[in-house]
Amino acid sequence: MENFNFYSPTEFVFGKGRAAEAGNFVKKYGGTKVLIHYGGGSAVKSGLINTVKKSLDDAGIPYCELGGVKPNPRDTLVYKGIELCKKEGVDLILAVGGGSVIDSSKAIAIGVPYDGDFWDMYSGKPVEKALPVATVLTIAAAGSEGSSSSVITKENGMLKRGTNSDLTRPKFSVMDPALTQTLPAYQTACGATDIMAHVFERYFTNTTEVEITDRLCEAVLLTMVRETPRVIADPDNYDARANIMWAGMVAHNNLCGVGREQDWNSHGSSMSFPGCTMSLTERVSR
Numbered sequence: 001m002e003n004f005n006f007y008s009p010t011e012f013v014f015g016k017g018r019a020a021e022a023g024n025f026v027k028k029y030g031g032t033k034v035l036i037h038y039g040g041g042s043a044v045k046s047g048l049i050n051t052v053k054k055s056l057d058d059a060g061i062p063y064c065e066l067g068g069v070k071p072n073p074r075d076t077l078v079y080k081g082i083e084l085c086k087k088e089g090v091d092l093i094l095a096v097g098g099g100s101v102i103d104s105s106k107a108i109a110i111g112v113p114y115d116g117d118f119w120d121m122y123s124g125k126p127v128e129k130a131l132p133v134a135t136v137l138t139i140a141a142a143g144s145e146g147s148s149s150s151v152i153t154k155e156n157g158m159l160k161r162g163t164n165s166d167l168t169r170p171k172f173s174v175m176d177p178a179l180t181q182t183l184p185a186y187q188t189a190c191g192a193t194d195i196m197a198h199v200f201e202r203y204f205t206n207t208t209e210v211e212i213t214d215r216l217c218e219a220v221l222l223t224m225v226r227e228t229p230r231v232i233a234d235p236d237n238y239d240a241r242a243n244i245m246w247a248g249m250v251a252h253n254n255l256c257g258v259g260r261e262q263d264w265n266s267h268g269s270s271m272s273f274p275g276c277t278m279s280l281t282e283r284v285s286r
Helices: 018-028 048-058 075-088 099-111 118-123 184-202 209-231 238-252 264-271 280-285
Strands: 011-014 032-038 063-066 094-099 133-137 149-154 157-166 172-175
Touching: 011 018, 011 238, 018 048, 018 094, 018 133, 032 048, 032 075, 032 099, 048 063, 063 075, 075 118, 075 149, 094 099, 099 149, 118 149, 118 157, 149 172, 157 172, 157 209, 157 280, 172 238, 184 209, 184 238, 184 264, 184 280, 209 238
Parallel strands: 011 172, 032 063, 032 094, 094 133, 133 172
Antiparallel strands: 149 157
């Protein structure tokens, strides 16, 4: 086993109806003005955004909002978010959605305190400061709710680049498996593919004597093999969805990858070719 540092400070707020507690956790982590960042209309139509807003109102925390995040989140919306946060005096970003929303939120969090173009950090510059980020997760897939990573697509040239910093690990993540019960089977299956890919990138290693992480990887993979067919057959199976949601977090907060050489070639393939905005894993899942 290789030497490693492992840091995972996120508080996970897991279970049914926990989104209603988001405001209390924002207050716990020092937020006084929040940007609610989300994707398309589903979070609005489902009533989730209103639930989050009410929780903030009840906690006495003002907020502004920015929707419109697309899959493979774009730099153009990140710039809008940075400008909005600076104008409104936002000091915490609350992502309501899946991996794309969370990645976009992390990019905004990096850009607000930086005197320059946030894209510098997606071009190799280390992240030195970031606003705190928190999440209300709506799909089990990317694992961004517990990870240090963020991937953004630059529309000029369609360049997809990533950054990693413990400064962007969420302060807290609300994880309610019931929120995923309305997902189409296709999206559920894509999420399962992504979770398994995150494990494969760590599992297939040249490092020897990593028994504990081998077994952790296998546990996540076996969970996905068992639970994915169950939720496809019965979308309302809360227990199966709960196992998948937690597996998605464990797969990508790097608990399964410490002390071992990792690969990441399939994920990196999308970042090697201009105009390619999906990783090999994402293309296979489609």
